[in-house]
Amino acid sequence: MAVHSNNIQLDEDGRLKHFLTTEGLPKELLTEILDIAESFAALPGRPVKKVPLLRGRIITNLFFETSTRTRTTFELAAKMLSADVLNFNIAVSATSKGETLLDTLRNLEAMHSDMFVVRHNASGAAHFIARHAAPGVSVINAGDGRHAHPTQAMLDMFTIRKHKGDFTPLKVAIVGDILHSRVARSQIHALNTLGVTEVRVIGPRTLLPTEARALGVHVYHSLEEGVKDVDVVIMLRLQKERMDGALLPSEHEYFNLYGLTDERLENAKPDAIVMHPGPINRGVEMDSSVADGPRSVILQQVSYGIAVRMAVMSMAMHVGEMGGRA
């Protein structure tokens, strides 16, 4: 799948430079992201909901694939850091006129962008841009194909830590379309690095990657068995837009087997939380009574997403002796 070398994410001092994947990043760095996000999470309660940290910096959202929530939370995070934000929806922009990705990149650099937030339907696109970006420019992956969605994974880790404290004793189940899910891949790497007891993936054979066990997870095909005694249930969205063939008989049948209901949730620990990266297909991945129920933390995930993105952007922003780019 994606070609990636993890050291491209760190500078020579081991500090975050690009945030492309949770894979291969040390536990200390993931924990630092969560710790810094903790301070940003307090900001919305203040009269002035922003800090001057990235004042004078330009952050460009480069979205080759449509997204409302992710782009909006990145934009809000950048604005709460006092950066200026450019939004490029490339699906309807110059690349459709034949401009290459590198030409687009050079043009945006000429507009003095300090950071690119990239979403693309090709796995490895964010790595490609990070490799070709000018030295002082940082790249944040906002989702590339089936490969990675590291800020989503980290906001999920933040949500779990908020509710459960320590990662060590936790059993976490990820349910659904693992095969097409960059979110699941990034979550699995982060959960393993942060040292949870067990990660389970639950889904039909057609939606589980063949290499699942190599990722260090336990595989279940029954939801009832898979959620037994877990502390966290993460539901994934069915990625209908990424399915090439008929991997599912029908949504109705999927819900019958893998839809999360109050009854099935009974098998999890009494204080288990239910998460979903959104947008939810109600009645497909889960019942509305679960999505809106007391164990659902889905809307908190959205709020925490802003704080986590602020943390990642402020950590990865290039610093140098001259102020701005070195």
Next chain:
Amino acid sequence: MTEPKLFMSDAAIGEVIAGMARMLQKRLAERGITDPVMIGIHTGGVWVAEQLHKALGIAEPLGTLDISFYRDDFTRIGMNPQVRPSQIPFDVEGRHIILVDDVLQSGRTIRAALNEIFDFGRPASVCLATLIQRNGRELPIQPDVFGLEPPLQDSEHIRLRGPAPLRLEISAKALPRHAEDEE
């Protein structure tokens, strides 16, 4: 780097802080301020503020400020990984604030702290109390009340260690990347 040497230990520091509390009381009385609130700056400023807060019998809980998001040197040194949330458990609007830090040197921390406080509201007044004031000012900021003014070489670095027991140490100046105690 040479070993830091002990400049003052807990009991003596406690006496200095008690003296600062008396000066603050006098100042508040002169101005007719009966309901001040207090904010300490992380990390050392909070330790000093905890003692002052108790000595002055301030009813409202102590506020704490981490100015990492307001520093003027982010473009040089980047994000402080040790940042904690600032907690101001009262409305600063219209209040008389006593701002407390451990060491006043360049004045940049205080400038950042004032900027942050004003993002919480518009206080009636802010007065500055620091345990140490020393040479090296880079901004027009002076303490209203301070505990000690030790004679220090520019190359020397004074640092409050704590939280318990408190110790003041002097060492040859290192240049830490995140100089939480730089001033």
